[in-house]
Amino acid sequence: MRxxxxxxxxxxxxxxxEPTAFFFTLAFPTLLLLLFGAIYGNEPAPxxxxxxxxTVDASVPAYIGLIIGTVALMNIPVDTAANRESGALRRFRxxxxxxxxxxxxxxxxxxxxxxxxxxxxxxxxxVVFDLKMYxxxxxxxxxxxxxxxxxxxxxxxxxxxxxSARSALTLGMVIFFPMMFxxxxxxxxxxxxxxxxxxxxxxxxxxVVRLMQGLWYGDSLAxxxxxxxxxxxxxxxxxxxxVLLFRWE
Amino acid sequence: MNDGPVVVAENLRKRYxxxxxVDGISFQVGRGEIFGMxxxxxxxxTTAVECxxxxxxxxxxxxxxxxxxxxxxxxxxxxxxGVQLQAASLPHRIKVSEALGLxxxxxxxxxxxxALLERLGLGDRRRAYISQLSGGQRQRLxxxxxxxxxxxxxxxxxxxTGLDPxxxxxxxxxxxxxxxxxxxxxxxxxxxxxAERLCDRVAIVDHGRFIALDSPAALVLQLGKxxxxxxxxxxxxxxxxxxxxxxxxxxxxxxxxQEGERIIVYGHGRxxxxxxxxxxxxxxxxxRNLRTxxxxxxxVFLALTGHRGAAGLVLx
Numbered sequence: 001m002r003x004x005x006x007x008x009x010x011x012x013x014x015x016x017x018e019p020t021a022f023f024f025t026l027a028f029p030t031l032l033l034l035l036f037g038a039i040y041g042n043e044p045a046p047x048x049x050x051x052x053x054x055t056v057d058a059s060v061p062a063y064i065g066l067i068i069g070t071v072a073l074m075n076i077p078v079d080t081a082a083n084r085e086s087g088a089l090r091r092f093r094x095x096x097x098x099x100x101x102x103x104x105x106x107x108x109x110x111x112x113x114x115x116x117x118x119x120x121x122x123x124x125x126x127v128v129f130d131l132k133m134y135x136x137x138x139x140x141x142x143x144x145x146x147x148x149x150x151x152x153x154x155x156x157x158x159x160x161x162x163x164s165a166r167s168a169l170t171l172g173m174v175i176f177f178p179m180m181f182x183x184x185x186x187x188x189x190x191x192x193x194x195x196x197x198x199x200x201x202x203x204x205x206x207x208v209v210r211l212m213q214g215l216w217y218g219d220s221l222a223x224x225x226x227x228x229x230x231x232x233x234x235x236x237x238x239x240x241x242x243v244l245l246f247r248w249e
Numbered sequence: 250m251n252d253g254p255v256v257v258a259e260n261l262r263k264r265y266x267x268x269x270x271v272d273g274i275s276f277q278v279g280r281g282e283i284f285g286m287x288x289x290x291x292x293x294x295t296t297a298v299e300c301x302x303x304x305x306x307x308x309x310x311x312x313x314x315x316x317x318x319x320x321x322x323x324x325x326x327x328x329x330x331g332v333q334l335q336a337a338s339l340p341h342r343i344k345v346s347e348a349l350g351l352x353x354x355x356x357x358x359x360x361x362x363x364a365l366l367e368r369l370g371l372g373d374r375r376r377a378y379i380s381q382l383s384g385g386q387r388q389r390l391x392x393x394x395x396x397x398x399x400x401x402x403x404x405x406x407x408x409x410t411g412l413d414p415x416x417x418x419x420x421x422x423x424x425x426x427x428x429x430x431x432x433x434x435x436x437x438x439x440x441x442x443x444a445e446r447l448c449d450r451v452a453i454v455d456h457g458r459f460i461a462l463d464s465p466a467a468l469v470l471q472l473g474k475x476x477x478x479x480x481x482x483x484x485x486x487x488x489x490x491x492x493x494x495x496x497x498x499x500x501x502x503x504x505x506x507q508e509g510e511r512i513i514v515y516g517h518g519r520x521x522x523x524x525x526x527x528x529x530x531x532x533x534x535x536x537r538n539l540r541t542x543x544x545x546x547x548x549v550f551l552a553l554t555g556h557r558g559a560a561g562l563v564l565x
């Protein structure tokens with residue numbers, strides 16, 4: 001137990017000492033929000049399915065997808081591959097630390113960091129743009145948890161497949177960047193041409209954005225059932241593959 | 250606490266594809282011993298040690314460490330052993346004190362981390378990031394991590410590789426200290442002088458096998474009591490002033506070699522030096538830097554393997 005909490009605390013500090021990881025997870029989404037909020041304001045706009053939501057109200061749940069994607073597809077593969085490459089994982093293996101304890105600590109830290117990024121985003125949205133949320137916080141949190149865990153599992157699959165930290169970075173970028181632009185996480189899918197909207201249906205991150213927006217607006221089960229089911233499937237598939245493929249050295 | 254051997258390894262074998270990295274190794278290590286495996290890079294030392302540590306599973310053979318199976322009883326053993334791995338680092342942005350505190354939290358019992366750092370000369374580097382440490386400091390930190398659980402058996406893999414001579418000597422003292430406090434030490438090195446000075450017993454490893462296993466003194470003794478007299482001639486115009494044949498026929502001399510100005514007379518017997526000196530004086534030969542050399546582990550290694558390896562140089 002002492003090992004778990006100590007490991008979490010050290011990993012949290014290590015994360016904050018990595019300036020690029022820190023910036024893209026904790027600062028970048030909020031900067032985007034400030035930028036687009038300043039340009040478009042938060043008045044209800046017709047582009048959002050005629051709902052009474054403005055740019056900021058629509059962006060915050062989408063940016064939750066952005067944060068999950070950054071942590072899962074960039075941070076997790078790169079950090080994990082780097083720790084394997086340097087032999088740190090091997091060194092841990094020579095201690096009584098249980099592998100499962102290491103995994104739980106890492107996943108918990110990434111989860112808390114993503115949550116922290118979202119908290120900053122929401123607080124800034126509230127204070128600066130009077131952000132509105134129409135759903136229930138526990139349900140939004142549950143949706144975030146499902147999305148995060150499903151994507152973290154994918155991140156560990158990438159970490160297992162990558163040979164080095166550098167190839168993990170490349171792999172993460174190749175997978176994450178198209179999703180960032182085409183899933184609605186970076187900008188509304190409605191702004192994309194019809195052909196690209198079709199592409200977005202095949203990207204897992206699209207379903208995070210749909211789920212989070214659906215929960216944020218308090219939509220009916222019918223709306224959130226599909227993205228919820230897709231992400232649950234991804235979670236099962238990702239965990240299965242990660243357990244199968246993960247390498248300590 | 251039992252008084253039996255700390256390590257018993259029998260007929261260990263580990264293959265990687267067609268390469269037999271460890272090819273039938275058996276040995277025992279007694280409590281409080283410093284046991285060394287010496288040999289060139291790629292001889293299979295690290296693989297053998299990692300099989301004993303339980304980090305690798307041997308294809309064949311049996312290992313018992315502190316009465317435990319390193320694979321089945323891995324956690325129980327890891328509580329009681331300390332490990333310094335040849336190629337393992339930690340995240341660059343972790344601080345010295347954090348690394349030590351983190352590793353301490355993995356064990357049920359732990360030593361005083363600050364005292365350990367103080368003893369290893371890292372007391373003033375507590376707040377430094379690992380990336381800011383020199384090679385020697387980093388090595389000492391990894392030794393500290395290996396000692397943080399007050400282990401009964403400590404494995405040190407290529408501990409002094411990359412260290413300057415001063416740091417190497419300091420590290421040797423440290424290894425002796427570890428033993429003095431009651432731990433058993435198992436180390437690997439490719440430095441013959443290190444093995445000779447540090448180890449109670451040495452296994453010479455080549456191509457995955459132990460080709461010799463004994464105390465350094467006994468290994469050297471196996472070579473016979475061959476000694477050497479070495480001197481340099483003071484030649485005019487660089488020409489050799491010595492009649493090599495006249496030295497070769499002296500009592501107790503096996504053979505004579507010349508390397509430029511340097512003459513090496515191999516032989517045995519107490520009178521070897523005086524015989525050589527007398528012959529030189531009689532011949533009116535001017536010489537300097539005359540000294541005797543006793544055979545060392547280096548010579549044993551050469552005799553057994555035919556590999557060339559100078560003391561302090563990496564053998565290939």
